Amino acid sequence: MKSFIDAGVEEYLYAMLPPRPPVLAEMERQAKERDIPIVGPAVARVLYQYAKLVGAQTVFEMGSAIGYSTIWWALAVGESGCVIYTDGSEKNAREAEGYFREAGVLERIEIKVGDALELLEKHDEKFDILFNDVDKRDYPRVFDMAGARVRQGGLFITDNVLWSGRVAEPDPKEESTRAILKFNQQLKESKEWFTTVLPLRDGVAVATKL
């Protein structure tokens, strides 16, 4: 993935991160070895921090893979909170469950396997945070659903909104790039969300529900 930060500065940034608990460090190793696209520790710390800032108790995560970001949410919401893990892969979910147990957060996570958009549709409550990390072509549809699923003052956070810089291509043909462009435009034009984009790793959009 192309970085937006000078390589030396990026290396420094990651070197300055405090060590993670062993289970998260092991997941980072696994992700690197097996090419699993996790948010990584710099973005994960931002997620944790935002969750703390809004006093999040409920998080719905769309696209959880082996559960790396899920664990950060679970740590942030604490024992009284609840995080919904979603992924299309049963195999990912079983692996994630093992990590949740190891991290001591299994009780505060609901594991759901299936299409994250369909799973979200089944919920009519509003969450403190909705985290979007599904296939990029689905981002515009996720935007359409998000307004009804986040409480006022809550957050809609989306990863990969700069898509390795492809969003700045003059005439992108790739479906995923076009979907991200549409999604970013939806956020920009929305009166419902106040959005900032953090150019960290692959770009993170943080939208507050007005």
Ligand SMILES: C[S@@+](CC[C@H](N)C(=O)[O-])C[C@H]1O[C@@H](n2cnc3c(N)ncnc32)[C@H](O)[C@@H]1O
């Ligand atoms: C980028 S990875 C998630 C990484 C995770 N958020 C983390 O940072 O640790 C995306 C995951 O979402 C899954 N996925 C993509 N689209 C999905 C959908 N519509 N429903 C459920 N899972 C989906 C993929 O199979 C993959 O495991």
